[in-house]
Amino acid sequence: MDEKEKREIADRILKAIEERYGFVPLVNQVMSEDPDLFIPTANLSKAILESETKNLDPKTTYLCAVAAASALGAEHCIRAQGTHAKAAGVTKDEMMEAMVIGSFMAMTRSQSYAFRVLQDLYKE
Numbered sequence: 001m002d003e004k005e006k007r008e009i010a011d012r013i014l015k016a017i018e019e020r021y022g023f024v025p026l027v028n029q030v031m032s033e034d035p036d037l038f039i040p041t042a043n044l045s046k047a048i049l050e051s052e053t054k055n056l057d058p059k060t061t062y063l064c065a066v067a068a069a070s071a072l073g074a075e076h077c078i079r080a081q082g083t084h085a086k087a088a089g090v091t092k093d094e095m096m097e098a099m100v101i102g103s104f105m106a107m108t109r110s111q112s113y114a115f116r117v118l119q120d121l122y123k124e
Helices: 003-021 026-031 035-050 056-071 075-087 092-121
Strands: none
Touching: 003 026, 003 035, 003 075, 026 035, 035 056, 056 075, 056 092, 075 092
16 A cells, blocks of 8 residues: 555545544544554544444443553543544433542552552551
């Protein structure tokens, strides 16, 4: 596949993202400048989040994405995945619960690291 064909594919993907979600996330905009990286990344994203053969329904998939984005503190991802979740029928209470779960997991992860150091510092 030549560079022109790759550019055309990348542009089609960008257009499909914008048509589906009403915007193109910054990560996609920047990654699309290198079609060799963008095309497989976009295909992986589609397979994970939008495949019709997956076991989780869209609502659950996007709740998982919101929880993960919350755990990572990824504000833009929370907004993007939250927008998708809301469009999939997720209620405000469900979204909040997913955010709390993700935030809690991040907190316990940091506590796990910190408390191990605390134990090491105060071993007798």
